[in-house]
Amino acid sequence: MCGIVAYIGNKPAQPLLIEGLKRLEYRGYDSAGIAILDETTGSLDVCKSVGRVAALEDKLEEAPLTGSVGMGHTRWATHGSVTDINAHPHTDDTGTICIIHNGIIENYASLRTLLEEKGHTFTSETDTEVLANLIAELHDPDADMDLESAVQAALREVTGAYAIAVMSSHEPGVLVCARKGSPLIVGVGSGEYIVASDGSAIIAHTAQAITLDDYSVIRLTRDGFRTATIDNVALTPKVMQLELDLSQIELGAYEHFMRKEIFEQPKVLRTCMKGRLDRHEGKIVLGGLMSFAKELVKSKRVILGAQGTALHAAMIGEYLLEDLAKIPAECEYASEFRYRNPIIEEGTVFVSVSQSGETIDTLSALHEAKDRGALTLGVVNVVGSTISRETDAGVYLRVGPEIGVASTKAFIGQVCVLTMVSLFMARRRLMSPEASARIIAELETVPDLMEQVLEQDEHIKEVTAKHIDRENWLFLGRGYNYPTALEGALKLKEISYIHAEGMPAAEMKHGPIALIDEGMPVVFIANKGPQYDKVLSNISEVKSRGGHVIAVATEGDTEIRSLADDVLEVPEVSDMLSPMLTVVPLQLMAYHAAVLRGHDVDKPRNLAKSVTVE
Ligand code: G6P
16 A cells, blocks of 8 residues: 655666566555655656556656655555645655655644644645645754654654655755554665665665664665654664565566466465474474464464455464364454454454555554453564564465465465464364374365366356356355355455455345346355255255356366356365365456456556555
8 A cells, every 4th residue: 555665875766766666566556756856956856647657657758857865656545536746755835855655644634734824835635745844844954953853753743654755955865764554664785775665676676674663763874874763762773684586576477466476376385384284293383383382272262353355364264263273263354353342351362364464454453452462473474564573473474475466375375374373273282193184184285286276277267258248246155165255256356346245155045146137147166065065055046046157166076067057176175175275266267357357457446455544
Protein backbone atom coordinates (compact mmCIF):
# COMPACT_ATOMS: atom_id res chain seq x y z
CA MET A 1 0.00 0.00 0.00
CA CYS A 2 2.07 2.87 -1.38
CA GLY A 3 5.71 2.20 -2.09
CA ILE A 4 8.37 4.67 -1.05
CA VAL A 5 12.00 4.89 -2.04
CA ALA A 6 14.61 7.55 -1.30
CA TYR A 7 18.29 7.92 -2.13
CA ILE A 8 21.30 9.85 -0.92
CA GLY A 9 24.72 9.16 -2.41
CA ASN A 10 26.88 10.12 -5.35
CA LYS A 11 25.00 8.54 -8.26
CA PRO A 12 22.32 10.25 -10.34
CA ALA A 13 19.17 9.69 -8.29
CA GLN A 14 16.57 9.57 -11.08
CA PRO A 15 17.32 6.16 -12.66
CA LEU A 16 17.79 4.64 -9.21
CA LEU A 17 14.47 5.97 -7.94
CA ILE A 18 12.62 4.83 -11.06
CA GLU A 19 14.12 1.35 -10.78
CA GLY A 20 13.09 1.23 -7.10
CA LEU A 21 9.57 2.40 -7.91
CA LYS A 22 9.19 -0.35 -10.52
CA ARG A 23 10.11 -2.92 -7.90
CA LEU A 24 7.65 -1.43 -5.44
CA GLU A 25 4.85 -0.86 -7.92
CA TYR A 26 2.96 -3.92 -6.66
CA ARG A 27 2.29 -1.97 -3.45
CA GLY A 28 0.21 0.72 -5.17
CA TYR A 29 -0.06 1.87 -8.73
CA ASP A 30 -2.60 4.61 -9.28
CA SER A 31 0.01 7.36 -9.60
CA ALA A 32 3.72 7.92 -9.09
CA GLY A 33 6.20 10.72 -8.63
CA ILE A 34 9.77 11.64 -7.80
CA ALA A 35 11.54 14.69 -6.37
CA ILE A 36 15.24 15.45 -6.60
CA LEU A 37 17.27 18.12 -4.86
CA ASP A 38 19.90 19.59 -7.14
CA GLU A 39 22.63 20.57 -4.68
CA THR A 40 24.52 22.67 -7.21
CA THR A 41 21.58 24.96 -7.96
CA GLY A 42 19.66 24.41 -4.72
CA SER A 43 16.48 23.69 -6.67
CA LEU A 44 14.03 21.07 -5.52
CA ASP A 45 12.18 19.63 -8.51
CA VAL A 46 9.15 17.39 -8.51
CA CYS A 47 7.63 15.33 -11.32
CA LYS A 48 4.36 13.38 -10.82
CA SER A 49 1.95 11.51 -13.01
CA VAL A 50 -1.32 9.65 -12.73
CA GLY A 51 -0.97 6.02 -13.79
CA ARG A 52 1.89 3.59 -13.69
CA VAL A 53 5.61 4.29 -13.21
CA ALA A 54 5.95 3.96 -17.00
CA ALA A 55 3.79 7.09 -17.41
CA LEU A 56 6.08 8.97 -15.01
CA GLU A 57 9.09 7.79 -16.99
CA ASP A 58 7.57 9.20 -20.18
CA LYS A 59 7.13 12.57 -18.49
CA LEU A 60 10.69 12.52 -17.17
CA GLU A 61 12.07 11.77 -20.59
CA GLU A 62 11.01 15.24 -21.69
CA ALA A 63 12.40 16.97 -18.58
CA PRO A 64 14.84 14.81 -16.58
CA LEU A 65 15.72 15.75 -12.99
CA THR A 66 19.33 16.00 -11.89
CA GLY A 67 20.90 15.51 -8.49
CA SER A 68 21.86 12.69 -6.20
CA VAL A 69 19.47 13.18 -3.27
CA GLY A 70 15.88 12.34 -3.97
CA MET A 71 12.73 10.41 -3.30
CA GLY A 72 10.00 8.53 -5.16
CA HIS A 73 6.51 7.26 -4.40
CA THR A 74 3.97 4.95 -5.96
CA ARG A 75 0.49 5.64 -4.63
CA TRP A 76 -2.61 3.75 -3.55
CA ALA A 77 -5.05 6.58 -2.91
CA THR A 78 -6.51 7.10 0.56
CA HIS A 79 -7.09 10.84 0.97
CA GLY A 80 -8.08 12.49 -2.27
CA SER A 81 -8.79 11.12 -5.70
CA VAL A 82 -6.22 9.91 -8.20
CA THR A 83 -4.80 13.12 -9.70
CA ASP A 84 -1.35 14.52 -10.44
CA ILE A 85 -1.83 17.03 -7.61
CA ASN A 86 -2.65 14.38 -5.02
CA ALA A 87 0.29 12.19 -6.09
CA HIS A 88 3.46 12.27 -3.96
CA PRO A 89 6.03 13.79 -3.34
CA HIS A 90 4.35 16.75 -1.67
CA THR A 91 5.97 20.05 -0.80
CA ASP A 92 4.99 22.73 1.70
CA ASP A 93 3.51 25.95 0.35
CA THR A 94 6.95 27.56 -0.07
CA GLY A 95 8.43 24.59 -1.91
CA THR A 96 11.21 24.16 0.68
CA ILE A 97 10.22 20.90 2.34
CA CYS A 98 9.52 17.80 0.28
CA ILE A 99 8.01 14.58 1.62
CA ILE A 100 6.81 11.12 0.60
CA HIS A 101 4.51 9.20 2.93
CA ASN A 102 2.95 5.77 3.28
CA GLY A 103 0.22 5.52 5.91
CA ILE A 104 -2.52 7.81 7.18
CA ILE A 105 -2.27 10.90 9.36
CA GLU A 106 -5.52 10.53 11.27
CA ASN A 107 -5.62 14.04 12.79
CA TYR A 108 -4.77 15.74 9.50
CA ALA A 109 -8.02 17.74 9.39
CA SER A 110 -7.42 19.53 12.70
CA LEU A 111 -3.74 20.07 11.85
CA ARG A 112 -4.75 21.53 8.50
CA THR A 113 -7.15 24.01 10.15
CA LEU A 114 -4.41 25.04 12.57
CA LEU A 115 -1.90 25.51 9.77
CA GLU A 116 -4.43 27.46 7.68
CA GLU A 117 -4.90 29.81 10.63
CA LYS A 118 -1.16 30.39 10.53
CA GLY A 119 -1.40 31.30 6.86
CA HIS A 120 -0.44 28.06 5.13
CA THR A 121 -2.17 27.22 1.88
CA PHE A 122 -2.87 23.79 0.43
CA THR A 123 -3.22 22.57 -3.11
CA SER A 124 -4.01 18.86 -2.63
CA GLU A 125 -6.61 16.92 -0.65
CA THR A 126 -3.98 14.77 1.05
CA ASP A 127 -2.98 14.25 4.66
CA THR A 128 0.66 14.22 3.50
CA GLU A 129 0.66 17.84 2.36
CA VAL A 130 -0.44 18.76 5.91
CA LEU A 131 2.61 17.01 7.29
CA ALA A 132 4.88 18.83 4.79
CA ASN A 133 3.53 22.18 6.00
CA LEU A 134 3.72 21.19 9.65
CA ILE A 135 7.40 20.32 9.26
CA ALA A 136 7.97 23.59 7.36
CA GLU A 137 6.22 25.52 10.12
CA LEU A 138 8.58 24.05 12.72
CA HIS A 139 11.74 24.01 10.58
CA ASP A 140 13.96 26.98 11.39
CA PRO A 141 17.66 26.39 10.71
CA ASP A 142 18.55 29.71 12.39
CA ALA A 143 16.81 28.82 15.64
CA ASP A 144 18.28 25.39 16.30
CA MET A 145 15.40 23.68 14.57
CA ASP A 146 17.10 21.72 11.83
CA LEU A 147 15.25 19.31 9.57
CA GLU A 148 15.69 16.32 11.89
CA SER A 149 14.39 18.26 14.92
CA ALA A 150 11.48 19.66 12.91
CA VAL A 151 10.49 16.16 11.73
CA GLN A 152 10.68 14.85 15.31
CA ALA A 153 8.59 17.75 16.59
CA ALA A 154 6.02 17.35 13.82
CA LEU A 155 5.67 13.63 14.42
CA ARG A 156 5.02 14.27 18.09
CA GLU A 157 1.89 16.14 16.95
CA VAL A 158 0.47 13.50 14.61
CA THR A 159 -1.63 10.42 15.25
CA GLY A 160 -1.83 7.66 12.71
CA ALA A 161 0.64 5.65 10.69
CA TYR A 162 3.59 6.80 8.65
CA ALA A 163 6.71 5.83 6.84
CA ILE A 164 8.20 9.06 5.51
CA ALA A 165 11.25 10.49 3.82
CA VAL A 166 11.80 14.25 3.99
CA MET A 167 14.30 16.68 2.49
CA SER A 168 14.71 20.43 2.68
CA SER A 169 16.31 22.85 0.25
CA HIS A 170 17.71 24.62 3.33
CA GLU A 171 19.71 21.47 4.18
CA PRO A 172 20.90 19.98 0.86
CA GLY A 173 22.80 16.67 1.54
CA VAL A 174 20.44 15.57 4.33
CA LEU A 175 17.62 13.05 4.17
CA VAL A 176 15.43 12.43 7.21
CA CYS A 177 13.20 9.35 7.41
CA ALA A 178 10.87 8.00 10.08
CA ARG A 179 8.32 5.30 10.64
CA LYS A 180 5.41 4.26 12.79
CA GLY A 181 3.08 1.48 11.73
CA SER A 182 4.15 1.46 8.06
CA PRO A 183 7.24 -0.40 6.84
CA LEU A 184 10.58 1.26 6.08
CA ILE A 185 14.12 -0.05 5.88
CA VAL A 186 17.39 1.66 5.06
CA GLY A 187 19.87 -0.05 2.73
CA VAL A 188 23.47 0.76 3.62
CA GLY A 189 25.81 1.03 0.63
CA SER A 190 29.25 2.52 0.42
CA GLY A 191 28.78 6.28 0.76
CA GLU A 192 25.13 5.90 -0.11
CA TYR A 193 21.80 4.92 1.45
CA ILE A 194 18.64 3.63 -0.23
CA VAL A 195 15.52 3.87 1.88
CA ALA A 196 12.51 1.80 0.84
CA SER A 197 9.26 0.19 1.91
CA ASP A 198 10.85 -3.22 1.39
CA GLY A 199 14.06 -4.94 0.35
CA SER A 200 13.05 -5.44 -3.29
CA ALA A 201 14.01 -1.82 -4.07
CA ILE A 202 17.31 -2.17 -2.22
CA ILE A 203 18.75 -5.57 -3.03
CA ALA A 204 20.23 -4.58 -6.41
CA HIS A 205 22.51 -2.16 -4.51
CA THR A 206 23.21 -3.69 -1.11
CA ALA A 207 22.13 -6.58 1.12
CA GLN A 208 22.82 -4.74 4.35
CA ALA A 209 19.89 -2.86 5.83
CA ILE A 210 18.93 -1.01 8.99
CA THR A 211 15.50 -1.80 10.38
CA LEU A 212 13.61 0.89 12.24
CA ASP A 213 11.20 0.45 15.12
CA ASP A 214 8.05 2.50 15.48
CA TYR A 215 8.63 6.13 16.41
CA SER A 216 12.24 6.08 15.10
CA VAL A 217 13.76 8.83 13.03
CA ILE A 218 16.93 8.43 10.99
CA ARG A 219 19.06 11.30 9.66
CA LEU A 220 21.18 10.33 6.66
CA THR A 221 24.08 12.15 5.03
CA ARG A 222 26.71 10.74 2.68
CA ASP A 223 29.06 10.53 5.67
CA GLY A 224 26.86 8.52 8.00
CA PHE A 225 23.63 8.35 9.91
CA ARG A 226 22.10 8.84 13.31
CA THR A 227 18.94 7.23 14.73
CA ALA A 228 16.80 8.57 17.54
CA THR A 229 13.20 8.45 18.70
CA ILE A 230 10.76 11.22 17.90
CA ASP A 231 11.61 12.48 21.43
CA ASN A 232 15.26 12.62 20.37
CA VAL A 233 16.48 9.74 22.54
CA ALA A 234 19.45 8.22 20.69
CA LEU A 235 18.94 4.63 19.45
CA THR A 236 21.37 1.85 18.60
CA PRO A 237 20.66 0.84 14.99
CA LYS A 238 19.69 -2.75 14.18
CA VAL A 239 21.38 -4.04 11.05
CA MET A 240 20.12 -7.08 9.12
CA GLN A 241 21.09 -8.96 5.96
CA LEU A 242 18.41 -9.00 3.27
CA GLU A 243 17.77 -12.59 2.26
CA LEU A 244 16.69 -11.89 -1.30
CA ASP A 245 18.19 -12.47 -4.68
CA LEU A 246 17.30 -10.62 -7.84
CA SER A 247 15.95 -13.66 -9.70
CA GLN A 248 13.28 -13.98 -7.00
CA ILE A 249 11.90 -10.56 -7.84
CA GLU A 250 12.22 -10.76 -11.61
CA LEU A 251 9.78 -12.34 -14.07
CA GLY A 252 12.28 -14.53 -15.91
CA ALA A 253 10.49 -16.43 -18.66
CA TYR A 254 7.03 -15.87 -17.18
CA GLU A 255 4.48 -13.41 -18.46
CA HIS A 256 3.14 -12.54 -15.03
CA PHE A 257 4.37 -12.78 -11.44
CA MET A 258 1.16 -14.52 -10.41
CA ARG A 259 1.77 -17.31 -12.91
CA LYS A 260 5.44 -17.55 -11.88
CA GLU A 261 4.42 -17.78 -8.24
CA ILE A 262 1.75 -20.44 -8.89
CA PHE A 263 4.28 -22.56 -10.76
CA GLU A 264 6.91 -22.02 -8.06
CA GLN A 265 4.66 -23.58 -5.43
CA PRO A 266 6.11 -27.12 -5.41
CA LYS A 267 9.62 -25.68 -5.06
CA VAL A 268 8.77 -23.22 -2.29
CA LEU A 269 6.83 -25.88 -0.44
CA ARG A 270 9.96 -28.02 -0.36
CA THR A 271 11.93 -25.05 0.96
CA CYS A 272 9.26 -24.37 3.55
CA MET A 273 9.55 -27.94 4.89
CA LYS A 274 13.32 -28.32 4.49
CA GLY A 275 15.05 -29.30 7.72
CA ARG A 276 11.80 -29.04 9.64
CA LEU A 277 10.44 -32.58 9.21
CA ASP A 278 11.97 -35.56 10.99
CA ARG A 279 10.08 -38.52 9.60
CA HIS A 280 12.11 -41.14 11.49
CA GLU A 281 11.37 -39.66 14.90
CA GLY A 282 7.94 -38.41 13.84
CA LYS A 283 9.02 -34.95 14.97
CA ILE A 284 8.69 -31.42 13.69
CA VAL A 285 11.68 -29.15 14.19
CA LEU A 286 10.72 -25.49 14.38
CA GLY A 287 13.57 -23.46 15.83
CA GLY A 288 11.42 -20.34 16.14
CA LEU A 289 9.05 -22.07 18.57
CA MET A 290 11.55 -23.90 20.76
CA SER A 291 11.88 -21.30 23.49
CA PHE A 292 8.11 -21.39 24.01
CA ALA A 293 7.56 -25.13 23.49
CA LYS A 294 6.45 -25.67 27.12
CA GLU A 295 3.89 -22.87 27.00
CA LEU A 296 2.57 -24.17 23.68
CA VAL A 297 2.13 -27.67 25.07
CA LYS A 298 0.20 -26.33 28.04
CA SER A 299 -1.87 -23.89 26.03
CA LYS A 300 -5.64 -24.11 26.39
CA ARG A 301 -6.86 -22.24 23.35
CA VAL A 302 -5.54 -20.86 20.08
CA ILE A 303 -6.93 -17.83 18.26
CA LEU A 304 -5.78 -17.15 14.71
CA GLY A 305 -6.09 -13.63 13.30
CA ALA A 306 -5.56 -12.64 9.66
CA GLN A 307 -7.08 -10.94 6.64
CA GLY A 308 -7.69 -11.90 3.00
CA THR A 309 -5.97 -15.00 1.71
CA ALA A 310 -4.05 -15.35 4.97
CA LEU A 311 -7.40 -15.63 6.75
CA HIS A 312 -8.37 -18.58 4.56
CA ALA A 313 -5.10 -20.30 5.42
CA ALA A 314 -5.72 -19.52 9.10
CA MET A 315 -9.18 -21.14 8.84
CA ILE A 316 -7.50 -24.33 7.66
CA GLY A 317 -5.11 -23.91 10.60
CA GLU A 318 -8.08 -23.84 12.96
CA TYR A 319 -9.24 -27.24 11.70
CA LEU A 320 -5.71 -28.67 11.82
CA LEU A 321 -5.07 -27.55 15.40
CA GLU A 322 -8.30 -29.12 16.61
CA ASP A 323 -7.86 -32.31 14.58
CA LEU A 324 -4.20 -32.92 15.28
CA ALA A 325 -3.28 -31.12 18.50
CA LYS A 326 -6.78 -31.34 20.07
CA ILE A 327 -6.61 -27.71 21.16
CA PRO A 328 -9.75 -25.56 20.94
CA ALA A 329 -9.01 -23.18 18.09
CA GLU A 330 -10.86 -20.36 16.43
CA CYS A 331 -10.04 -18.12 13.56
CA GLU A 332 -11.32 -14.65 12.84
CA TYR A 333 -10.89 -11.50 10.87
CA ALA A 334 -8.14 -9.60 12.70
CA SER A 335 -10.08 -6.40 11.99
CA GLU A 336 -13.09 -7.70 13.94
CA PHE A 337 -11.11 -9.25 16.79
CA ARG A 338 -9.42 -5.94 17.40
CA TYR A 339 -12.62 -4.03 18.09
CA ARG A 340 -14.85 -6.51 19.85
CA ASN A 341 -13.46 -6.56 23.38
CA PRO A 342 -12.19 -10.15 23.11
CA ILE A 343 -11.75 -12.33 26.19
CA ILE A 344 -8.26 -13.78 26.50
CA GLU A 345 -7.88 -16.30 29.32
CA GLU A 346 -4.61 -17.64 30.68
CA GLY A 347 -3.10 -20.19 28.32
CA THR A 348 -4.32 -18.47 25.15
CA VAL A 349 -2.03 -18.41 22.15
CA PHE A 350 -2.68 -15.81 19.45
CA VAL A 351 -1.36 -16.61 15.97
CA SER A 352 -0.96 -13.79 13.45
CA VAL A 353 -0.90 -15.11 9.90
CA SER A 354 0.39 -12.69 7.27
CA GLN A 355 2.43 -12.77 4.09
CA SER A 356 3.75 -9.22 4.41
CA GLY A 357 3.88 -9.08 8.19
CA GLU A 358 2.68 -5.48 7.85
CA THR A 359 -1.12 -5.66 7.38
CA ILE A 360 -2.36 -3.07 9.81
CA ASP A 361 -5.53 -4.95 10.84
CA THR A 362 -3.51 -8.06 11.60
CA LEU A 363 -0.90 -6.05 13.45
CA SER A 364 -3.49 -4.19 15.53
CA ALA A 365 -5.16 -7.48 16.51
CA LEU A 366 -1.75 -8.75 17.57
CA HIS A 367 -1.28 -5.69 19.80
CA GLU A 368 -4.72 -6.26 21.30
CA ALA A 369 -3.98 -9.93 22.04
CA LYS A 370 -0.58 -9.03 23.52
CA ASP A 371 -2.05 -6.35 25.75
CA ARG A 372 -4.56 -8.87 27.04
CA GLY A 373 -1.83 -11.35 27.96
CA ALA A 374 -1.79 -13.89 25.11
CA LEU A 375 1.38 -15.63 24.00
CA THR A 376 1.81 -14.48 20.40
CA LEU A 377 3.10 -16.39 17.39
CA GLY A 378 3.77 -15.09 13.89
CA VAL A 379 3.29 -17.12 10.71
CA VAL A 380 4.86 -14.61 8.37
CA ASN A 381 6.71 -14.54 5.08
CA VAL A 382 8.69 -11.30 5.10
CA VAL A 383 11.74 -11.67 7.30
CA GLY A 384 12.18 -8.81 9.76
CA SER A 385 8.66 -7.45 9.11
CA THR A 386 6.79 -5.75 11.94
CA ILE A 387 4.64 -8.75 12.89
CA SER A 388 7.66 -11.03 12.87
CA ARG A 389 9.44 -8.65 15.23
CA GLU A 390 6.55 -8.02 17.55
CA THR A 391 5.44 -11.62 18.16
CA ASP A 392 6.95 -13.69 20.99
CA ALA A 393 7.86 -16.52 18.63
CA GLY A 394 7.13 -17.61 15.10
CA VAL A 395 7.76 -19.58 11.96
CA TYR A 396 8.70 -18.03 8.64
CA LEU A 397 7.06 -19.31 5.44
CA ARG A 398 10.29 -19.25 3.40
CA VAL A 399 8.38 -19.00 0.11
CA GLY A 400 10.43 -16.07 -1.17
CA PRO A 401 9.10 -12.64 -2.15
CA GLU A 402 5.54 -12.64 -3.44
CA ILE A 403 5.11 -9.87 -6.01
CA GLY A 404 1.73 -10.68 -7.62
CA VAL A 405 -0.94 -8.77 -5.72
CA ALA A 406 -3.17 -11.85 -5.61
CA SER A 407 -1.54 -14.11 -3.04
CA THR A 408 -0.84 -17.69 -4.13
CA LYS A 409 2.41 -19.25 -2.94
CA ALA A 410 2.12 -17.51 0.43
CA PHE A 411 -1.19 -19.34 0.97
CA ILE A 412 0.55 -22.68 0.35
CA GLY A 413 3.34 -21.69 2.75
CA GLN A 414 0.86 -20.59 5.41
CA VAL A 415 -1.10 -23.85 5.20
CA CYS A 416 2.12 -25.86 5.31
CA VAL A 417 3.48 -23.95 8.31
CA LEU A 418 0.18 -24.26 10.17
CA THR A 419 0.24 -28.01 9.47
CA MET A 420 3.74 -28.19 10.93
CA VAL A 421 2.83 -26.03 13.94
CA SER A 422 -0.19 -28.29 14.62
CA LEU A 423 2.00 -31.38 14.41
CA PHE A 424 4.65 -29.73 16.59
CA MET A 425 2.04 -29.21 19.30
CA ALA A 426 0.26 -32.52 18.70
CA ARG A 427 3.39 -34.62 19.02
CA ARG A 428 4.32 -32.91 22.30
CA ARG A 429 0.82 -33.35 23.70
CA LEU A 430 -0.62 -36.69 22.72
CA MET A 431 0.19 -37.88 19.24
CA SER A 432 2.31 -41.03 18.88
CA PRO A 433 5.58 -40.85 16.92
CA GLU A 434 4.12 -43.38 14.45
CA ALA A 435 0.98 -41.36 13.75
CA SER A 436 3.02 -38.20 13.36
CA ALA A 437 5.54 -39.95 11.09
CA ARG A 438 2.71 -41.10 8.81
CA ILE A 439 1.44 -37.55 8.35
CA ILE A 440 4.97 -36.23 7.84
CA ALA A 441 5.64 -38.85 5.16
CA GLU A 442 2.49 -37.84 3.33
CA LEU A 443 3.26 -34.14 3.69
CA GLU A 444 6.59 -34.75 2.00
CA THR A 445 4.81 -36.07 -1.10
CA VAL A 446 2.65 -32.96 -1.57
CA PRO A 447 5.15 -30.96 -3.71
CA ASP A 448 5.38 -33.81 -6.27
CA LEU A 449 1.61 -34.20 -6.31
CA MET A 450 1.24 -30.47 -6.83
CA GLU A 451 3.44 -30.71 -9.91
CA GLN A 452 0.91 -33.15 -11.38
CA VAL A 453 -1.88 -30.62 -10.82
CA LEU A 454 0.12 -27.90 -12.57
CA GLU A 455 0.47 -30.14 -15.62
CA GLN A 456 -3.27 -29.69 -16.21
CA ASP A 457 -2.87 -25.98 -16.84
CA GLU A 458 -4.13 -26.18 -20.48
CA HIS A 459 -7.23 -28.14 -19.50
CA ILE A 460 -7.98 -25.67 -16.69
CA LYS A 461 -7.67 -22.84 -19.19
CA GLU A 462 -10.14 -24.53 -21.58
CA VAL A 463 -12.69 -25.06 -18.81
CA THR A 464 -12.32 -21.44 -17.69
CA ALA A 465 -12.75 -20.18 -21.26
CA LYS A 466 -16.17 -21.89 -21.52
CA HIS A 467 -17.55 -19.61 -18.80
CA ILE A 468 -15.60 -16.47 -19.40
CA ASP A 469 -18.72 -14.40 -20.11
CA ARG A 470 -20.55 -15.37 -16.93
CA GLU A 471 -20.64 -12.65 -14.30
CA ASN A 472 -21.63 -14.74 -11.25
CA TRP A 473 -19.88 -17.81 -9.91
CA LEU A 474 -20.28 -19.92 -6.77
CA PHE A 475 -17.50 -21.85 -5.02
CA LEU A 476 -18.60 -24.56 -2.61
CA GLY A 477 -16.71 -26.93 -0.34
CA ARG A 478 -16.96 -28.61 3.03
CA GLY A 479 -14.62 -29.20 5.97
CA TYR A 480 -11.00 -28.49 5.08
CA ASN A 481 -12.11 -27.38 1.65
CA TYR A 482 -14.63 -24.81 2.80
CA PRO A 483 -11.77 -22.28 3.24
CA THR A 484 -10.45 -23.44 -0.16
CA ALA A 485 -13.82 -22.48 -1.68
CA LEU A 486 -13.53 -19.03 -0.09
CA GLU A 487 -10.03 -18.69 -1.49
CA GLY A 488 -11.15 -19.77 -4.99
CA ALA A 489 -13.88 -17.12 -4.98
CA LEU A 490 -11.52 -14.45 -3.66
CA LYS A 491 -8.92 -15.16 -6.35
CA LEU A 492 -11.52 -14.89 -9.12
CA LYS A 493 -12.93 -11.62 -7.75
CA GLU A 494 -9.54 -10.04 -7.20
CA ILE A 495 -8.07 -10.34 -10.64
CA SER A 496 -10.90 -11.03 -13.10
CA TYR A 497 -13.51 -8.73 -11.46
CA ILE A 498 -16.12 -11.48 -11.82
CA HIS A 499 -18.55 -11.63 -8.93
CA ALA A 500 -17.90 -14.84 -7.02
CA GLU A 501 -19.06 -16.14 -3.67
CA GLY A 502 -17.54 -18.94 -1.65
CA MET A 503 -19.37 -20.75 1.12
CA PRO A 504 -19.80 -24.09 2.84
CA ALA A 505 -21.60 -26.37 0.37
CA ALA A 506 -24.38 -27.03 2.88
CA GLU A 507 -25.13 -23.33 3.18
CA MET A 508 -26.13 -23.05 -0.47
CA LYS A 509 -29.65 -24.33 0.16
CA HIS A 510 -30.19 -21.65 2.82
CA GLY A 511 -30.45 -18.86 0.29
CA PRO A 512 -27.78 -18.76 -2.42
CA ILE A 513 -29.50 -21.62 -4.30
CA ALA A 514 -31.96 -18.97 -5.47
CA LEU A 515 -29.17 -17.54 -7.64
CA ILE A 516 -28.68 -20.70 -9.66
CA ASP A 517 -29.98 -20.50 -13.20
CA GLU A 518 -29.21 -22.14 -16.52
CA GLY A 519 -25.47 -22.39 -17.06
CA MET A 520 -24.34 -20.60 -13.88
CA PRO A 521 -20.82 -21.86 -13.10
CA VAL A 522 -20.66 -23.58 -9.70
CA VAL A 523 -17.26 -24.87 -8.62
CA PHE A 524 -17.35 -27.72 -6.11
CA ILE A 525 -14.30 -28.91 -4.23
CA ALA A 526 -15.33 -32.55 -4.26
CA ASN A 527 -12.24 -34.52 -3.32
CA LYS A 528 -12.73 -37.92 -1.67
CA GLY A 529 -12.91 -36.70 1.91
CA PRO A 530 -15.24 -37.64 4.77
CA GLN A 531 -18.02 -35.44 3.39
CA TYR A 532 -17.73 -36.60 -0.21
CA ASP A 533 -21.24 -38.14 -0.33
CA LYS A 534 -22.79 -34.98 1.03
CA VAL A 535 -20.97 -32.92 -1.60
CA LEU A 536 -22.35 -35.24 -4.32
CA SER A 537 -25.89 -34.50 -3.08
CA ASN A 538 -25.16 -30.77 -3.24
CA ILE A 539 -23.89 -31.21 -6.80
CA SER A 540 -27.17 -32.91 -7.77
CA GLU A 541 -29.11 -30.02 -6.26
CA VAL A 542 -27.22 -27.58 -8.49
CA LYS A 543 -27.51 -29.77 -11.59
CA SER A 544 -31.28 -30.12 -11.25
CA ARG A 545 -31.54 -26.32 -11.35
CA GLY A 546 -29.52 -25.95 -14.51
CA GLY A 547 -26.20 -24.92 -12.94
CA HIS A 548 -22.96 -25.86 -14.67
CA VAL A 549 -20.81 -27.88 -12.27
CA ILE A 550 -17.04 -27.74 -12.34
CA ALA A 551 -15.73 -30.28 -9.85
CA VAL A 552 -12.26 -30.36 -8.37
CA ALA A 553 -12.16 -34.11 -7.75
CA THR A 554 -9.82 -36.92 -6.78
CA GLU A 555 -7.94 -38.51 -9.66
CA GLY A 556 -9.71 -41.62 -10.97
CA ASP A 557 -13.10 -40.73 -9.49
CA THR A 558 -15.53 -42.05 -12.12
CA GLU A 559 -18.69 -41.39 -10.13
CA ILE A 560 -18.21 -37.64 -10.22
CA ARG A 561 -17.76 -37.66 -13.98
CA SER A 562 -21.39 -38.73 -14.41
CA LEU A 563 -22.58 -35.75 -12.37
CA ALA A 564 -20.24 -32.84 -13.08
CA ASP A 565 -19.97 -31.02 -16.40
CA ASP A 566 -16.23 -30.54 -16.06
CA VAL A 567 -13.74 -32.25 -13.79
CA LEU A 568 -10.36 -30.92 -12.68
CA GLU A 569 -8.42 -33.75 -11.10
CA VAL A 570 -6.08 -33.66 -8.12
CA PRO A 571 -4.09 -36.68 -6.88
CA GLU A 572 -5.37 -38.53 -3.83
CA VAL A 573 -4.14 -37.26 -0.47
CA SER A 574 -5.65 -37.14 3.02
CA ASP A 575 -8.37 -34.61 3.50
CA MET A 576 -6.33 -32.48 5.93
CA LEU A 577 -3.56 -31.99 3.36
CA SER A 578 -5.88 -31.67 0.36
CA PRO A 579 -6.30 -27.84 0.33
CA MET A 580 -2.67 -27.50 -0.80
CA LEU A 581 -3.68 -29.41 -3.96
CA THR A 582 -7.30 -28.39 -4.49
CA VAL A 583 -6.50 -24.68 -4.36
CA VAL A 584 -4.10 -24.91 -7.32
CA PRO A 585 -6.74 -25.41 -10.09
CA LEU A 586 -8.70 -22.53 -8.54
CA GLN A 587 -5.66 -20.24 -8.67
CA LEU A 588 -5.11 -21.17 -12.30
CA MET A 589 -8.79 -20.64 -13.17
CA ALA A 590 -8.63 -17.13 -11.73
CA TYR A 591 -5.39 -16.46 -13.57
CA HIS A 592 -6.78 -17.60 -16.93
CA ALA A 593 -10.04 -15.73 -16.40
CA ALA A 594 -8.13 -12.50 -15.84
CA VAL A 595 -5.89 -13.01 -18.87
CA LEU A 596 -8.84 -13.98 -21.09
CA ARG A 597 -10.68 -10.85 -19.99
CA GLY A 598 -7.62 -8.73 -20.72
CA HIS A 599 -6.90 -7.55 -17.18
CA ASP A 600 -3.57 -6.70 -15.57
CA VAL A 601 -3.06 -9.86 -13.54
CA ASP A 602 -0.33 -8.57 -11.27
CA LYS A 603 -1.82 -5.17 -10.58
CA PRO A 604 -5.56 -5.62 -10.26
CA ARG A 605 -7.90 -2.66 -10.07
CA ASN A 606 -8.17 -0.92 -6.68
CA LEU A 607 -6.04 -3.48 -4.82
CA ALA A 608 -2.70 -3.20 -3.08
CA LYS A 609 -0.53 -5.91 -1.71
CA SER A 610 0.39 -4.73 1.73
CA VAL A 611 -2.63 -3.04 3.29
CA THR A 612 -1.32 -0.62 5.86
CA VAL A 613 -4.57 1.29 6.42
CA GLU A 614 -7.47 0.11 8.60
C1 G6P B 1 -4.44 -7.73 0.89
C2 G6P B 1 -3.95 -8.54 -0.29
C3 G6P B 1 -4.31 -10.01 -0.08
C4 G6P B 1 -3.75 -10.49 1.24
C5 G6P B 1 -4.23 -9.64 2.41
C6 G6P B 1 -3.50 -9.98 3.70
O1 G6P B 1 -5.81 -7.67 0.90
O2 G6P B 1 -4.54 -8.07 -1.49
O3 G6P B 1 -3.75 -10.77 -1.13
O4 G6P B 1 -4.14 -11.81 1.44
O5 G6P B 1 -3.97 -8.27 2.14
O6 G6P B 1 -2.14 -9.68 3.54
P1 G6P B 1 -0.99 -10.29 4.42
O7 G6P B 1 0.26 -9.64 3.92
O8 G6P B 1 -1.30 -9.92 5.83
O9 G6P B 1 -1.00 -11.77 4.21
